[in-house]
Amino acid sequence: MQQRIILHLDVNSYFASVEQQANPFYRGKPLGVAATMTPYGCLIATSKEAKAKGIVTGVRVKDGLALDPNLIVVEVDPPKYRSTTEKIFSILAEYSEDIETYSIDEAFVNLTGFVRSFDEAVKVGRIIKQRIFEEVGEWLTCSMGIAQTRWLAKFASDTAPKGELVVLTRDNLDDYVRGRELTEAWGIAERMEARLLDLGISNLWELKHYPVTNLMEAFGIKGYELWANLNGVELSGVQTPRPPKSVGHSHVLRRRTMDRRFHEAVLMKLCEKTGRRLRGLDMEAGGFWLGFGTTLGGGGDSIRFPNRTADSQMLFKTAVDIFRQQHKAGVPTHFAVGCFDLAPVSRQLSLFANPRAMRYGAGPKDYGLAKALDEINDKYGEYVVAPGAMFGLAKHHADDRIGFRKTVSWDVAALDKALMGKGWVGAEPDGVEVVREEA
Numbered sequence: 403m404q405q406r407i408i409l410h411l412d413v414n415s416y417f418a419s420v421e422q423q424a425n426p427f428y429r430g431k432p433l434g435v436a437a438t439m440t441p442y443g444c445l446i447a448t449s450k451e452a453k454a455k456g457i458v459t460g461v462r463v464k465d466g467l468a469l470d471p472n473l474i475v476v477e478v479d480p481p482k483y484r485s486t487t488e489k490i491f492s493i494l495a496e497y498s499e500d501i502e503t504y505s506i507d508e509a510f511v512n513l514t515g516f517v518r519s520f521d522e523a524v525k526v527g528r529i530i531k532q533r534i535f536e537e538v539g540e541w542l543t544c545s546m547g548i549a550q551t552r553w554l555a556k557f558a559s560d561t562a563p564k565g566e567l568v569v570l571t572r573d574n575l576d577d578y579v580r581g582r583e584l585t586e587a588w589g590i591a592e593r594m595e596a597r598l599l600d601l602g603i604s605n606l607w608e609l610k611h612y613p614v615t616n617l618m619e620a621f622g623i624k625g626y627e628l629w630a631n632l633n634g635v636e637l638s639g640v641q642t643p644r645p646p647k648s649v650g651h652s653h654v655l656r657r658r659t660m661d662r663r664f665h666e667a668v669l670m671k672l673c674e675k676t677g678r679r680l681r682g683l684d685m686e687a688g689g690f691w692l693g694f695g696t697t698l699g700g701g702g703d704s705i706r707f708p709n710r711t712a713d714s715q716m717l718f719k720t721a722v723d724i725f726r727q728q729h730k731a732g733v734p735t736h737f738a739v740g741c742f743d744l745a746p747v748s749r750q751l752s753l754f755a756n757p758r759a760m761r762y763g764a765g766p767k768d769y770g771l772a773k774a775l776d777e778i779n780d781k782y783g784e785y786v787v788a789p790g791a792m793f794g795l796a797k798h799h800a801d802d803r804i805g806f807r808k809t810v811s812w813d814v815a816a817l818d819k820a821l822m823g824k825g826w827v828g829a830e831p832d833g834v835e836v837v838r839e840e841a
């Protein structure tokens with residue numbers, strides 16, 4: 403089995419460092435970030451210079467100033483921290499697809515499969531540090547841990563000297579934990595420490611070597627976790643974001659018109675995007691809603707499907723039905739569609755399966771054709787291949803809100819080749835037309 407390699411990153415004194423990055427005058431000085439600028443407000447972050455004077459997180463502004471009258475106090479500025487976090491995490495995303503955002507300044511990066519050894523992981527860690535220094539800010543430093551499990555990686559970076567990188571392997575783990583206090587371990591607080599002390603366990607090395615059965619007798623499953631974490635047994639893995647509970651898209655109409663074909667084309671695009679997201683997640687929806695606004699108000703409704711679906715055409719038909727029933731007056735101004743009650747795609751054969759889908763070599767509920775189209779669109783640009791109802795819809799209608807996707811000009815030969823591989827070239831199914839995307 404491939405060696406698992408997890409990297410954990412934690413930016414040091416995050417809010418305070420970002421403030422010092424933004425204002426060079428603050429650098430090298432004791433600084434506290436206050437939740438509110440009142441004497442009794444708490445400092446929610448302090449710079450390393452402040453910490454050196456005993457001004458730690460949780461100290462009141464008044465008490466911080468008593469410890470050092472030169473303490474600089476600034477008010478918390480979340481947008482500044484968020485935009486810095488985005489920059490840091492977008493660098494991380496270049497080194498793995500499997501990233502867990504643990505907090506605003508902490509992340510787990512699963513490097514398994516992206517690097518072949520701990521040595522390579524260390525190189526990647528150093529490059530990330532250097533890039534944060536160069537691309538985000540020279541005042542930002544981070545601690546890093548690299549290990550075979552998520553827990554050990556965080557333990558390594560929690561216990562690393564500020565700004566340093568610690569690698570824990572099977573070989574050095576024993577030495578590393580020897581003599582360390584119980585509360586240095588992620589997840590062990592004073593109460594647990596007291597209970598462990600009662601068992602005669604006084605440090606992390608002793609905990610690591612304590613018989614696991616005895617720990618389980620004392621603490622049940624928690625006892626196993628304590629032992630497993632310190633012995634390099636993976637219990638959770640990097641926790642990438644869980645699938646959403648609902649997916650949907652919305653769009654404000656740029657053209658104010660009563661042209662039904664235009665409205666339906668926009669709805670088709672919104673439903674197609676929603677269907678694609680569902681299929682990308684390997685999920686199906688149990689229900690669907692449409693909302694719309696008009697110059698005279700708005701309306702909408704939701705329905706439940708008899709069978710779960712991820713079929714864009716089904717979403718589209720439902721959207722049109724709801725719109726026709728609910729739209730009484732006014733010129734439409736915006737549309738929103740959403741799917742809810744999501745569940746993983748069931749591979750069960752449906753009684754109502756479309757036999758045509760079989761012709762294209764896919765099981766009735768595999769969304770084989772739709773997924774093939776999704777792949778082509780992923781490869782050659784959005785809506786190179788699109789449902790007929792979208793035909794003629796100018797590109798900017800119902801575009802992605804965040805325009806990071808490339809528009810690729812239509813390459814007939816490449817498209818034919820791609821379609822050939824999917825086995826249905828020359829046999830375009832109903833409702834699907836090849837449309838040209840403007841480059």
Ligand SMILES: [Mg+2]
Pocket residue numbers: 412413414415416507
């Ligand atoms: Mg931090």
